Amino acid sequence: MTENATAPLIEFAGVTKRFGALTVLDNFNFEVAPGEKVTLIGPSGSGKSTVLRILMTLEPFQEGRLTLDGLSYQEPGGTGPFRASERHLREIRSRVGMVFQSFNLFPHMSVMRNVAEAPVRVLGLSREEAQARAVDLLALVGLSDKKDHFPSQLSGGQQQRVAIARALAMRPRVLLFDEPTSALDPQLVGEVLAVIGDLAHEHDLTMLLVTHEMRFAREVSDRVCFFDKGRICEQGTPDAIFTAPSHPRTCEFLASVLR
Amino acid sequence: MPWVSYLPSLAQGAFVTAWITLAAIAIGAVLAFVAGIARVEGGRAVSTLALCYTELFRGTSLLVQLFWFYYALPLIGISFEPVATGILVLALHVGAYGSEIVRGALASVSVQQHEAARALNFGRLHTLIHITLPQAIIEMLPAFGNLAIETLKLSSLVSLISIADLTFRAQSIRNLTLDSAGVYTLTLLGYFAMSLVLMLVMRLIERLARRGAAFPRAAHS
Amino acid sequence: MMYGFTWDTATPLTYAWSILPIILIGLTVTLKAAAAGFAIALVLGLVFAMLRRSRFRSVSWTTACVVEFLRDTPLLVQLFFLYYVLPEYGLTLPAFLTGALALGLQYSAYTSEVYRGGIEAVPRGQWEAATALNLTRMQTYRDIVVPQIVPRILPAMGNYMVAMIKETPVLSVITVLDMMALANMIGERTFEYLVPLTMVGLIFLILTLICSAGLHRLQKVLPKAGIPLR
Numbered sequence: 001m002t003e004n005a006t007a008p009l010i011e012f013a014g015v016t017k018r019f020g021a022l023t024v025l026d027n028f029n030f031e032v033a034p035g036e037k038v039t040l041i042g043p044s045g046s047g048k049s050t051v052l053r054i055l056m057t058l059e060p061f062q063e064g065r066l067t068l069d070g071l072s073y074q075e076p077g078g079t080g081p082f083r084a085s086e087r088h089l090r091e092i093r094s095r096v097g098m099v100f101q102s103f104n105l106f107p108h109m110s111v112m113r114n115v116a117e118a119p120v121r122v123l124g125l126s127r128e129e130a131q132a133r134a135v136d137l138l139a140l141v142g143l144s145d146k147k148d149h150f151p152s153q154l155s156g157g158q159q160q161r162v163a164i165a166r167a168l169a170m171r172p173r174v175l176l177f178d179e180p181t182s183a184l185d186p187q188l189v190g191e192v193l194a195v196i197g198d199l200a201h202e203h204d205l206t207m208l209l210v211t212h213e214m215r216f217a218r219e220v221s222d223r224v225c226f227f228d229k230g231r232i233c234e235q236g237t238p239d240a241i242f243t244a245p246s247h248p249r250t251c252e253f254l255a256s257v258l259r
Numbered sequence: 260m261p262w263v264s265y266l267p268s269l270a271q272g273a274f275v276t277a278w279i280t281l282a283a284i285a286i287g288a289v290l291a292f293v294a295g296i297a298r299v300e301g302g303r304a305v306s307t308l309a310l311c312y313t314e315l316f317r318g319t320s321l322l323v324q325l326f327w328f329y330y331a332l333p334l335i336g337i338s339f340e341p342v343a344t345g346i347l348v349l350a351l352h353v354g355a356y357g358s359e360i361v362r363g364a365l366a367s368v369s370v371q372q373h374e375a376a377r378a379l380n381f382g383r384l385h386t387l388i389h390i391t392l393p394q395a396i397i398e399m400l401p402a403f404g405n406l407a408i409e410t411l412k413l414s415s416l417v418s419l420i421s422i423a424d425l426t427f428r429a430q431s432i433r434n435l436t437l438d439s440a441g442v443y444t445l446t447l448l449g450y451f452a453m454s455l456v457l458m459l460v461m462r463l464i465e466r467l468a469r470r471g472a473a474f475p476r477a478a479h480s
Numbered sequence: 481m482m483y484g485f486t487w488d489t490a491t492p493l494t495y496a497w498s499i500l501p502i503i504l505i506g507l508t509v510t511l512k513a514a515a516a517g518f519a520i521a522l523v524l525g526l527v528f529a530m531l532r533r534s535r536f537r538s539v540s541w542t543t544a545c546v547v548e549f550l551r552d553t554p555l556l557v558q559l560f561f562l563y564y565v566l567p568e569y570g571l572t573l574p575a576f577l578t579g580a581l582a583l584g585l586q587y588s589a590y591t592s593e594v595y596r597g598g599i600e601a602v603p604r605g606q607w608e609a610a611t612a613l614n615l616t617r618m619q620t621y622r623d624i625v626v627p628q629i630v631p632r633i634l635p636a637m638g639n640y641m642v643a644m645i646k647e648t649p650v651l652s653v654i655t656v657l658d659m660m661a662l663a664n665m666i667g668e669r670t671f672e673y674l675v676p677l678t679m680v681g682l683i684f685l686i687l688t689l690i691c692s693a694g695l696h697r698l699q700k701v702l703p704k705a706g707i708p709l710r
Binding site (some may be wrong): 314315317318319320321322323324326327330331332334335408411412413414415416418419426429430433439440443444446447450451454455458 | 560568
Binding site (some may be wrong): 056057058086090093094096097098100102104105106107108117118121122166167170 | 371372374375377378379380381382383385389390393394397
């Protein structure tokens with residue numbers, strides 16, 4: 001369970017994921033170091049979001065091995081689609097957080113409760129501790145004045161910032177961003193990216209980001225991975241990928257999105 | 260004005276109708292939640308059991324059930340007071356129809372809400388109690404309102420197993436006075452008034468629930 | 481109608497077998513009552529729905545009140561009302577017809593709401609297009625509106641039909657000899673209610689399951705865009 005400095009925090013080894021006849025991830029290999037900020041780019045349907053959803057245990061996979069923090073996703077002799085017990089899956093989830101494209105805030109809870117609820121119910125914090133944590137995080141995302149509002153009273157950008165605070169309140173080791181700005185009006189994208197950009201300076205938070213904001217990806221990531229047809233077809237530092245892509249599919253894709 | 264003399268007896272009957280209806284709704288609501296949640300959250304055995312209960316009581320006629328509990332069950336040694344039988348059968352009816360309402364409302368909570376709960380590492384019980392049920396309950400209320408009125412109307416059937424409810428009193432008075440038009444008009448108006456009160460109460464509950472939840476209907480659809 | 485029948489109460493199974501013919505005679509009465517009642521509900525409901533859309537406030541308001549009243553009062557009391565009060569005004573109907581009328585009246589309140597929902601769901605543009613083509617009101621309903629609402633309202637109508645079948649046993653209280661009445665009669669003769677009442681319950685269960693499956697099939701077969709009447 002312990003890791004030394006060089007051991008990857010996340011390791012996909014030959015993972016294959018199918019939806020019926022469609023193969024979404026094909027013998028997929030991928031490693032992420034602790035504290036690394038990795039951006040996944042590529043055309044839609046190339047499997048980027050699936051990587052995040054598998055890591056969050058929202059989707060099972062069929063073949064291969066996946067470990068996080070030394071913890072295997074599938075238990076030997078595990079049953080069900082995940083081939084692991086609910087208890088084991090919750091052990092994994094306690095290390096991972098996720099920010100969704102459509103925010104997925106709880107509509108029946110105030111902003112404060114959205115952030116504080118899981119720390120109380122899941123981590124067993126007292127209401128006061130959880131609220132103190134929520135106050136700090138809401139200040140971090142610049143929404144201290146909205147704590148008693150309900151999600152429906154906020155703009156999309158504000159909702160997404162609450163969702164980020166909500167995920168951070170669980171103190172995950174890995175934070176997954178699944179196209180966090182795709183559902184936003186263009187003028188609201190900036191405020192959300194600014195918050196994510198600040199988080200990128202956090203030393204020990206590992207971040208995986210699926211996005212179509214290429215300039216932002218270039219600014220915040222340590223590594224950029226270009227996905228095509230369920231595989232990473234090229235990866236490297238942002239500068240390498242954006243200035244000197246070597247694979248023809250990467251060139252094609254970047255030309256189409258950067259114009 | 261002979262009909263004024265019917266009023267005391269009819270009022271007594273209306274009181275019996277009201278409390279049988281309310282008791283059936285209260286017990287039935289509990290059954291509805293148990294069976295509805297079992298349908299959605301239970302394992303295969305539990306959800307099949309709940310499905311059988313629902314189909315059995317929705318599929319057979321209420322009057323048949325009432326007579327079955329009243330005439331047939333005592334023959335195999337199980338008998339209740341008539342009032343208990345009436346409340347029990349009505350409650351089982353409410354539970355069966357209500358479980359469909361609960362199931363439907365729980366199923367209408369979006370997949371994204373479940374995923375968000377999972378990403379925050381909520382367990383199944385917490386997800387149900389704190390995330391899905393609070394959202395689903397608001398959706399259930401209008402349908403439960405209709406079911407409540409349906410129950411009030413169907414409660415008239417208990418007069419057929421000799422419970423002195425409003426319909427039973429009406430029958431007695433008619434047999435005595437032969438003034439059918441007067442008695443039944445008053446009785447219909449009595450039920451109508453009770454329905455309207457029930458409707459108002461359900462609207463009020465719905466409004467309070469919506470305000471308590473403080474989120475607009477459109478926000479989570 | 482019970483004369484000439486013998487029953488064998490030796491075991492529950494032989495008992496059930498011996499009374500099955502009587503119960504099945506009751507079943508035909510049950511089905512006929514439901515069919516007649518539903519026909520009345522379909523026609524009367526449409527009348528209510530159209531009156532409800534009347535341009536005259538007094539007409540639409542009165543209709544709304546009548547529908548609400550029918551919907552919020554028990555079928556059993558409506559049945560007693562028709563059974564005992566109509567003859568006082570010289571209208572003596574056979575019990576079967578009185579029963580069908582009561583079922584029809586109660587359910588017309590439900591069907592009128594289904595029609596209304598269906599009609600309101602037809603987009604405004606369809607009415608405007610019909611006006612632009614200079615169709616009469618009658619033609620608009622027959623050729624444009626009704627064909628479009630049929631697939632939309634059919635599931636709800638089907639559910640009400642199933643619900644009505646399950647309410648027909650109430651007619652037994654005004655001497656209609658349906659399954660319920662016959663089962664009770666057998667019970668009174670033999671002091672053994674368990675078998676006849678269970679049989680009636682089972683037959684209702686089978687009927688309901690068949691109807692639900694049929695409705696499910698029908699919904700799949702029906703064209704979503706509507707059915708032209710001609």
